[in-house]
Amino acid sequence: MAQLKCMYTDAHIMGNKQEKLEALVQQENYDVVAITETWWDDSYDWSAAMGGYKLFRKDRKGRRHGGAALYIRESLDSVELKVINSKAECLWTRIRGKANEADILVGVWHKPPNQNDEGHELFYKQLADVSRLVVLVLMGDFNLPDICWELNTAEKRQSRRFLESIEDNSLLQLVNEPTRGGAPLDLLFTNREGLVGDVVVRGCLGHSDHEIIDISILRDVRRAINKTSTLDFRRADFGLFRRLVWSIPWETTLENKGVREGWTYFKKEVLSAQEQADPLCQKASWRGGQPAWLNRKILKGIREKRRAY
Numbered sequence: 001m002a003q004l005k006c007m008y009t010d011a012h013i014m015g016n017k018q019e020k021l022e023a024l025v026q027q028e029n030y031d032v033v034a035i036t037e038t039w040w041d042d043s044y045d046w047s048a049a050m051g052g053y054k055l056f057r058k059d060r061k062g063r064r065h066g067g068a069a070l071y072i073r074e075s076l077d078s079v080e081l082k083v084i085n086s087k088a089e090c091l092w093t094r095i096r097g098k099a100n101e102a103d104i105l106v107g108v109w110h111k112p113p114n115q116n117d118e119g120h121e122l123f124y125k126q127l128a129d130v131s132r133l134v135v136l137v138l139m140g141d142f143n144l145p146d147i148c149w150e151l152n153t154a155e156k157r158q159s160r161r162f163l164e165s166i167e168d169n170s171l172l173q174l175v176n177e178p179t180r181g182g183a184p185l186d187l188l189f190t191n192r193e194g195l196v197g198d199v200v201v202r203g204c205l206g207h208s209d210h211e212i213i214d215i216s217i218l219r220d221v222r223r224a225i226n227k228t229s230t231l232d233f234r235r236a237d238f239g240l241f242r243r244l245v246w247s248i249p250w251e252t253t254l255e256n257k258g259v260r261e262g263w264t265y266f267k268k269e270v271l272s273a274q275e276q277a278d279p280l281c282q283k284a285s286w287r288g289g290q291p292a293w294l295n296r297k298i299l300k301g302i303r304e305k306r307r308a309y
Helices: 018-028 117-130 157-168 238-246 250-254 259-277 296-308
Strands: 003-010 032-036 053-058 068-073 078-080 090-095 104-110 135-141 186-190 196-204 211-218 229-231 280-282
Touching: 003 018, 003 104, 003 135, 003 186, 018 032, 032 104, 032 135, 053 078, 053 090, 068 090, 068 104, 090 117, 104 117, 117 157, 135 211, 186 196, 186 211, 238 259, 250 259
Parallel strands: 003 032, 104 135
Antiparallel strands: 003 211, 032 068, 053 068, 078 090, 090 104, 135 186, 196 211, 229 280
16 A cells, blocks of 8 residues: 655754754655744755755744745655635645545644634635645644543633634544643644554654654545445435434433533434434545534534533
8 A cells, every 4th residue: 555654843943953854854764744833034945955855835924933844755746735815824735646546735834822813714714725625634733732632622712713623624633642741732634534544653853842743644545436335415314314313302311421421422323313314325435524414503513512511
């Protein structure tokens, strides 16, 4: 199975770590290297290059710090994706697939800890636009330590808004270990289950206080129709589905359950109703999505229930 070997790190000043990065890339033979907090400007044009790799950069304009970069092996057919609202400190690069392999979009984002709501919304708009295009892998320093990924809950308003964007775009978060100071600040998302594997948090680049994240991106993501069985929502009996769901006394059933236990019960009952109301068919698309019944109204109800806890 063809794979792309990838690395992500928050460098916190690349200038004094370039030699260490090049030695690590040569040793590990990475195909893709994603970096945040490069602190680069025009004076680094000559020193940031790396033999055998294309370099894509998004430097912070007007002041120091920040920045994002992607090194992609020259043998891969890659091109930067130009997006609207380019003020957001993120970078998107499309790696074109060969033969019947799907293109893969690799993104990297650095969110400053004190970024305002406008900066967040610019990124969310970009994410909504690009997540509809191709299979997606997104890495970065998200600086959201109050999020509990096990329960999908957050204490702060900005973090809850971030979770809403992740849900709206049907993204999966795959980092389950702390990456800086006991908190999972550096995260990894994909919109396709099974696309990313071998997620390993290990060591640091130089004296950076962020851990390196190693991943593998699987390249046999097909454009062609496959033979996987899936639920056929076009022929679903939504009347039966509603009756099955509404027959459950949710308020009394969930009254004394905690968040985790309540979510487990809710998911079990909804999936059971879905299986009874929806026939199976052969999957006809390489990209999945959220179930047809999971509309904005239901998502809003889930969020309100989560906030109540």
